[in-house]
Amino acid sequence: MIMAFHVTHQLIVTTILAGTFAALGLNTLASPMKALIIDGQNNHKNWPQTTQMMKHRLVESKLFDVIDNVTHAAQGEDLSFQPSFDNYDVVINNFGHRASPWSTQTKKSFESFVKEGGGLVVIHAADNSFPDWDAYNRMIGLGGWGGRSEKNGPYVYFNDTGELIRDTSPGPGGAHGPQSAFRINIRESRHPITRGMPPMWLHIKDELYDSLRGPAENMNVLATAYSTRTQHHEPMMLCIQYGKGRVFHTPMGHSNESQECVGFITTFLRGCEWAATGHVTEETPKDFPTADATSSRPFRLANP
Numbered sequence: 001m002i003m004a005f006h007v008t009h010q011l012i013v014t015t016i017l018a019g020t021f022a023a024l025g026l027n028t029l030a031s032p033m034k035a036l037i038i039d040g041q042n043n044h045k046n047w048p049q050t051t052q053m054m055k056h057r058l059v060e061s062k063l064f065d066v067i068d069n070v071t072h073a074a075q076g077e078d079l080s081f082q083p084s085f086d087n088y089d090v091v092i093n094n095f096g097h098r099a100s101p102w103s104t105q106t107k108k109s110f111e112s113f114v115k116e117g118g119g120l121v122v123i124h125a126a127d128n129s130f131p132d133w134d135a136y137n138r139m140i141g142l143g144g145w146g147g148r149s150e151k152n153g154p155y156v157y158f159n160d161t162g163e164l165i166r167d168t169s170p171g172p173g174g175a176h177g178p179q180s181a182f183r184i185n186i187r188e189s190r191h192p193i194t195r196g197m198p199p200m201w202l203h204i205k206d207e208l209y210d211s212l213r214g215p216a217e218n219m220n221v222l223a224t225a226y227s228t229r230t231q232h233h234e235p236m237m238l239c240i241q242y243g244k245g246r247v248f249h250t251p252m253g254h255s256n257e258s259q260e261c262v263g264f265i266t267t268f269l270r271g272c273e274w275a276a277t278g279h280v281t282e283e284t285p286k287d288f289p290t291a292d293a294t295s296s297r298p299f300r301l302a303n304p
């Protein structure tokens with residue numbers, strides 16, 4: 001009887017643990033979480049540093065067991081750029097404006113990775129890339145530059161009364177004013193990525209992207225920032241469902257300094273975790289910015 005009790009007890013514990021892991025979206029030890037950062041062509045010349053910074057934040061978070069980096073050739077088409085996307089839970093895109101189109105085969109494997117349930121995280125100028133790639137525009141929801149216009153889809157923003165506007169009138173997609181600190185206004189506080197964050201927080205000096213346009217399908221705007229240039233509240237955190245895949249897109253993160261913001265770091269880590277699993281365990285840290293004070297974690301100090 002005692003033996004039988006032990007066996008049953010063990011089974012119950014195992015089942016509860018498995019259920020808890022499943023509920024939290026955590027992988028068991030048998031399948032470690034894997035992240036891949038892709039980069040190589042970006043009009044932001046600091047991309048090697050931002051890749052290093054993001055990798056460091058991911059290592060510190062202990063959310064992922066494996067964090068790899070695959071870099072595209074610096075110029076032109078690179079037929080050897082064929083990352084094994086399917087080996088990862090999340091792909092972090094650190095490409096930028098005027099990135100050369102990928103090979104047909106690489107585009108196909110990337111599309112099927114996301115469509116079949118892979119996670120994708122889009123950082124700042126990665127929403128400038130590949131204006132003519134239809135599936136990519138659907139994944140990122142909204143994009144800018146590269147000839148984007150009303151032909152790519154509506155300009156999406158919030159008006160002063162908090163309504164989401166899809167403006168289909170003609171105009172270019174993508175612009176920004178001079179860099180400055182700006183407030184992030186959380187519009188969806190029950191989403192795993194934003195849950196527990198202050199409703200308003202001050203982001204460190206960055207480019208405030210405005211007038212982004214795109215298909216904006218299956219898209220949820222989690223946060224906005226007020227642009228004095230457009231006098232509209234511009235999307236700053238986006239979640240897009242593409243097939244079975246989850247995409248987190250942040251237009252923030254222009255400079256190394258912008259990426260030292262604790263608000264950026266937290267949304268980046270939470271975005272990666274959510275894109276990979278659909279859940280978030282990463283907490284809002286004690287040094288999170290407030291409505292009136294920015295908060296920075298200098299990279300040099302964290303990694304001397």
Ligand SMILES: [Zn+2]
Nearest residue numbers: 044125207254
């Ligand atoms: Zn920029």
